[in-house]
Amino acid sequence: MHSTHIIIRSDDIDSNGHVRGSQYLNYAVHARWIALAQAGLSVEQLAAAGFGPVELDVSIKYRRELMLGDEIDVETRFEYPSPKFVRVIQSTVRRSDGALAAEVTSLTGLMNLTERKLVDNGVVVWRQFLRRPSVVDLPPVDDRS
DSSP states (O other): OEEEEEEOOGGGBOTTSBBOHHHHHHHHHHHHHHHHHHTTOOHHHHHHTTEEEEEEEEEEEEOSOOBTTOEEEEEEEEEEEETTEEEEEEEEEETTTOOEEEEEEEEEEEEETTTTEEOTTHHHHHHHHOSOGGGGTOOOOOTTO
16 A cells, blocks of 8 residues: 645635645646656656557545545555556545545556557556555566466
8 A cells, every 4th residue: 555645725625615626636646647757757758669558437435524635544455456457546635633534546557559459457557667566556477376
């Protein structure tokens, strides 16, 4: 699991004084890219090789209100239900009391940008571009096979 610290800013809130719904998605995307960067991903190299990540499904479950100035941690966990898909589960946790504010779950794939279709074995491709795959919960390669 990876954790990203964020402080709620004035442009994150709506007229009711709490965080805008769309901002939770922005926090999730930001935290996901931070995790991938810390895993050693070079977006430039990935794109130059003709690959790009795509979101296939995203959902948000709102649990507790967040307000201006709250500090949060976006805890990101990556799961690999099949070689083609990555499920990203992100919990937004308020630092002051540990309250779960929201959960964002997304299903992603890796697209071959030339063929415009999902890569069948994205896990193998991801491994080629990550220097520290354990940061994004990629299990070790099983050398016994």
